[in-house]
Every structure is written in structure tokens, then in C-alpha cells.
Amino acid sequence: MTPKLIAIDVDDTLLNSNIVLLPSTKDIIAKCLQNHLKVVLCSGRPLAGVKPFLNELGITADDQYVITYNGSVIESVTGEVIASHELSNSVYRAMDEFSRKYHVAYNVLDRDSNIYTSNLEVNRFTVVQAWENKAGLLIKTPDQLPADFTITKGIFVGETAELNQVEEAVHAAFDDQCYVVRAADNFLEVMHKNVNKGAALKTLSEKLGIHPEEIIAFGDEQNDIPMFDFVGTAVAMENGSDLAKSHADMITSSNDADGIKNALEKLIFK
Secondary structure, X not given: OOOXXXXXXXXXXXXXXXXXXXXXXXXXXXXXXXOOOEEEEEOOOOHHHHHHHHXXXXXXXXXXXXXXXXXXEEEEOOOOEEEEOOXXXXXXXXXXXXXXHHOOEEEEEOOOOOEEEOOOOOOHHHHXXXXXXXXXXXXXXXXXXXXXXXXXXXXXXXXXXXXXXXXXXXXXXXXXXXXXXXXXXXXXXXXXXXXXHHHHHHHHHXXXXXOHHXXXXXXXXXXXXXXXXXXXXXXXXXXXXXXXXXXXXXXXXXXXXXXXXXXXXXXXXX
16 A cells, blocks of 8 residues: 555654754655654654654644654644643653662653653663753652643663663563563663553554555664554664664664664655
8 A cells, every 4th residue: 555654753764863853854754744644743742842853854834743642642833733632740750760679770751751850860861852952850759740730651660681671670660550561771761650652653544534454664772663563564673672673674774874764755756
């Protein structure tokens, strides 16, 4: 079937290692838009964190969409929410307790892109995360927030070895009520049980009347696998994890070597 929608992960997929768009990526995305394809960025970032790239790519129309917070929110690029799944303050409390017990840093995000943590010594990955997403950073304990406070996702952050040591314990503590995924070496994410990029893409594609076989998805990590399993054509980046590659139909060149352009030229613009 002819592709109608291109779903693209942002970090280490759409963006190169310097966190910028390659000229080749901008050119091929422009060609997709000119041919009336939907281009949907699917990211763990909030809308504020992907907005500059949407603007740079010219994905600005009311009928273009973005999947944010790893699938917790589906919205138009202008901010109209199509669907969202959030977690209660009790999950923030559980993450706070886990952080103290296992001495691992964490943060949570609300719908307005603000980042919260109770860690008095704020981890450097949390600081970078706030900078990349143009987000506010607040130090608050669960008790300092309203009982009805909700979060879009929580993230345990740290060096790769640190997270490797606690990953099994995080799954044991949160799997019953949440979806836990290693989004990157330094990010172990906790979200609503029904949330992942694949589920979000399914919801959006049904709204748009697009079949899975008409979707091409690009990604590089574990959190992209549900999206890979849903779509007709899954493309992993050469720089991606072995696990992500094992779920892909095709492996393209890296995010530093025109990977998006090379794959789309083969798949669509032959």
C-alpha cells in the first residue's frame, strides 16, 4: 500500500548527535509534506521540546499531529489535545520513595512541560532535560502538591550503570500499575499502563482513517518497539539498539549519515 503517514522518533533518529536537523532530513521531510503525507513526530519530549523542530520542518498546519511524552499525549501541532493518559500523585509518591530507597535520581513531568523532583541534589540529566524541553524545574515533595496533581510520565535518570543496577527493581515495583521502558541509556521511564508510542499511533491513525500498512516508522530504542510492531514498515537507525533493530523491517544509515533521507528515498521516492 502507498504510505500515507511517516512516524519519526526525535532524539537520535530525527536529530543528529549534535541535536540538530541535517539538511538532508529537512529536504526529504519537505518533499513528504509536498506530497501530502502526514509526518508525525513521536517523542518522549513534551510539545515544547519538539516545537522548534516542527517549525523548522514546516510541520505547522492545524491538520498535522504530534505524539508526546512517549505516547501519553496525542495533540495537534497547535496544541489541541486528541487524547491523553496521566498518572496520579500516588505514582509521584511511589517514585519518591523508590528514589530514597535505592538512591537513584528521578523526575516527573506535568501536562505543561514542567519538571518536578524531590531530589535536593538535582541530577545533571534532569537539568539537561529541562534545558532541552524549555521546561520549568521545581523541587517539590509529593506532599507539597495537590492531591489531584497528575503527571504525564516519570523518569528515573542516571548513568547507564546506575540504571542497569535498578532496572529490574523498577519493573518489580511499577509494572503492575504502569508501563516501564528504557527510553535511552540514561532514562528509565514510567507511564500509564495503556501508554506507548504504538498505542498512541494506533489511536491517531484510526482518527485519520489510515491503515497500519500505510505507515512507516523510524526509531532507535526500546520505546520505539511498540510503534515498530504496529506499523507496516519499521525502520531502525544504524545507531539504534540491537533490540530495536531486531523488531525492524529495515535498517537505515545512522542519524549522522542521512538515515531518514536514505530510507524514504528507497521506500517512497524511488
